[in-house]
Amino acid sequence: MSSSPEALVTTADDFIAAIQRRRTFAIISHPDAGKTTLTEKLLLFGGAIQLAGTVKARKSSRHATSDWMAIEKNRGISVASSVMQFEYADHVINLLDTPGHQDFSEDTYRVLTAVDSALMVIDGGNGVEAQTIKLLEVCRLRDTPIITFMNKFDRESRDPTELMDEVESVLGIQCAPVTWPIGMGKRFRGVYHLLRDEVLVFAAGEETRDQQLERIAGLDNPELDRRFPEEMPELREQVELLRAASNPFCLEDFLEGQQTPVFFGSAINNFGVRELLGALIDWAPSPRSRPTTGRKVSPEEAAFSGFVFKIQANMDPQHRDRVAFLRVCSGHFQRGMKIRHLRLGRDIQVHNPITFLAQERELVEDAYAGDIIGLHNHGSIQIGDSFSQGEALQFTGIPYFAPELFRRVRLRNPLKAKQLQKGLQQLAEEGATQVFKPLQGGDMILGAVGVLQFDVVAERLKGEYAVEALFDPVTVQTARWIHCEDPKMLAEFTRKHEEQLAEDAGGRLAYLAPSRVNLDLTMERWPQVVFHATREHADT
Numbered sequence: 054m055s056s057s058p059e060a061l062v063t064t065a066d067d068f069i070a071a072i073q074r075r076r077t078f079a080i081i082s083h084p085d086a087g088k089t090t091l092t093e094k095l096l097l098f099g100g101a102i103q104l105a106g107t108v109k110a111r112k113s114s115r116h117a118t119s120d121w122m123a124i125e126k127n128r129g130i131s132v133a134s135s136v137m138q139f140e141y142a143d144h145v146i147n148l149l150d151t152p153g154h155q156d157f158s159e160d161t162y163r164v165l166t167a168v169d170s171a172l173m174v175i176d177g178g179n180g181v182e183a184q185t186i187k188l189l190e191v192c193r194l195r196d197t198p199i200i201t202f203m204n205k206f207d208r209e210s211r212d213p214t215e216l217m218d219e220v221e222s223v224l225g226i227q228c229a230p231v232t233w234p235i236g237m238g239k240r241f242r243g244v245y246h247l248l249r250d251e252v253l254v255f256a257a258g259e260e261t262r263d264q265q266l267e268r269i270a271g272l273d274n275p276e277l278d279r280r281f282p283e284e285m286p287e288l289r290e291q292v293e294l295l296r297a298a299s300n301p302f303c304l305e306d307f308l309e310g311q312q313t314p315v316f317f318g319s320a321i322n323n324f325g326v327r328e329l330l331g332a333l334i335d336w337a338p339s340p341r342s343r344p345t346t347g348r349k350v351s352p353e354e355a356a357f358s359g360f361v362f363k364i365q366a367n368m369d370p371q372h373r374d375r376v377a378f379l380r381v382c383s384g385h386f387q388r389g390m391k392i393r394h395l396r397l398g399r400d401i402q403v404h405n406p407i408t409f410l411a412q413e414r415e416l417v418e419d420a421y422a423g424d425i426i427g428l429h430n431h432g433s434i435q436i437g438d439s440f441s442q443g444e445a446l447q448f449t450g451i452p453y454f455a456p457e458l459f460r461r462v463r464l465r466n467p468l469k470a471k472q473l474q475k476g477l478q479q480l481a482e483e484g485a486t487q488v489f490k491p492l493q494g495g496d497m498i499l500g501a502v503g504v505l506q507f508d509v510v511a512e513r514l515k516g517e518y519a520v521e522a523l524f525d526p527v528t529v530q531t532a533r534w535i536h537c538e539d540p541k542m543l544a545e546f547t548r549k550h551e552e553q554l555a556e557d558a559g560g561r562l563a564y565l566a567p568s569r570v571n572l573d574l575t576m577e578r579w580p581q582v583v584f585h586a587t588r589e590h591a592d593t
């Protein structure tokens with residue numbers, strides 16, 4: 054960015070420092086745990102926004118700074134993930150928001166491939182919820198380091214020990230309490246910081262970027278007894294127990310994804326936010342190496358490389374464009390640079406890359422590993438595409454999941470077939486839905502992981518492409534991408550099963566199974582044909 058200290062990067066040391074200064078993380082949670090609220094507070098502390106568009110307001114008239122689309126306003130949920138960059142304590146923070154609703158989890162999974170750590174928000178009243186379990190599974194697959202925030206302690210919450218036990222047993226990750234709540238609900242007094250041996254006194258909404266809350270040092274400080282005579286005996290007892298029985302924070306275990314530091318607070322009251330930012334900066338990793346089909350790419354390599362993990366169409370109705378979100382994996386990206394689109398084997402010059410500061414866009418001048426840049430996309434970029442300065446690299450691990458729900462698309466006005474095709478192709482490219490074109494017959498079939506996706510597609514087709522589409526049930530239960538080494542065998546398989554075969558938006562062959570039994574039998578009959586339940590860009 055033009056205004057960042059990177060304008061001064063001239064030496065190799067500066068280059069390394071620029072990388073080490075970066076933190077790229079995703080916020081994950083079950084819907085309603087407070088993810089949007091916390092995102093806003095992090096942005097406030099980072100100085101990226103001046104005033105939080107409060108979630109309450111979002112759900113009525115205004116909308117949260119991190120939410121873009123009209124549909125999000127209407128439904129009051131975050132549909133599309135967004136990317137925000139801000140500086141905090143001489144670090145460059147890239148925060149990736151994720152949609153909380155389960156129907157959009159595919160998008161969330163892909164966002165998790167682009168980060169180096171994650172911040173997990175848990176509603177202290179509800180504990181570990183379904184969506185958190187799924188998300189954590191993905192984080193665990195990659196050993197992503199996770200920081201945990203137990204939110205809403207200004208309300209009656211579950212017992213903090215019980216909450217930690219639940220995280221440990223349900224999510225299978227060791228907890229290391231870093232702060233500990235003193236009371237809850239109306240009697241929420243603050244938190245005790247176990248590593249710094251100090252009490253942070255709760256005051257609703259008073260901690261800001263420039264103003265720190267009252268801190269009282271030392272658990273034995275008589276000032277604490279004077280202020281909190283009822284709470285202190287119990288707190289001392291709890292702390293003694295915690296020191297004896299809980300896991301002390303271990304940086305190595307955290308970085309390996311084996312242990313999560315746990316913080317308590319209240320996002321809506323700005324309470325506990327500064328501690329989270331501190332943990333991100335002090336403990337979360339700077340950009341890490343990334344696997345490709347051939348080798349690992351280190352962030353400190355001089356040559357630029359990166360991959361696209363998300364495409365979003367019509368993010369801003371005024372711009373009417375599509376943006377591909379690229380995570381930089383190595384090198385120094387500079388505006389105007391020529392980079393190679395490896396799937397197409399074509400160089401492109403990036404004149405006007407964008408970054409995202411809350412709702413505003415500004416041009417990116419420089420970017421380093423960990424940064425996310427937006428490339429204007431006119432249809433040539435797909436999710437999973439890799440870019441470099443020439444070396445043939447293909448970053449791996451960006452998944453497409455086999456959809457579980459299917460609908461046949463019908464047009465209300467048959468003259469709009471062209472617009473429908475264009476709309477579906479673009480929505481498929483950005484991962485909003487999957488589109489299959491059967492080898493026999495003219496209708497398109499949509500696939501989704503969650504049923505709400507169909508509503509989103511219908512609304513977006515109408516709003517963005519002026520097409521009214523109807524969705525009919527279709528007897529397809531699941532899909533598998535087909536791979537076969539032997540071209541003769543593949544031809545034979547295609548001939549025998551033409552009725553069940555379709556091409557996805559990228560032209561890859563998929564088997565649309567009418568039932569599980571049918572799928573099992575077909576797989577049994579064709580042992581040389583591989584049926585993939587997820588498709589990685591790399592294996593095409």
Ligand SMILES: Nc1nc2c(ncn2[C@@H]2O[C@H](COP(=O)(O)OP(=O)(O)OP(=O)(O)O)[C@@H](O)[C@H]2O)c(=O)[nH]1
Nearest residue numbers: 084085086087088089090130131153205319320321
């Ligand atoms: N009492 C209390 N309420 C909170 C706190 N943080 C968030 N909330 C409320 O919890 C509700 C959900 O918060 P959001 O920030 O929208 O939650 P989310 O996880 O982003 O939800 P999705 O957008 O559905 O993913 C809102 O009504 C918030 O005002 C908190 O610390 N205390």
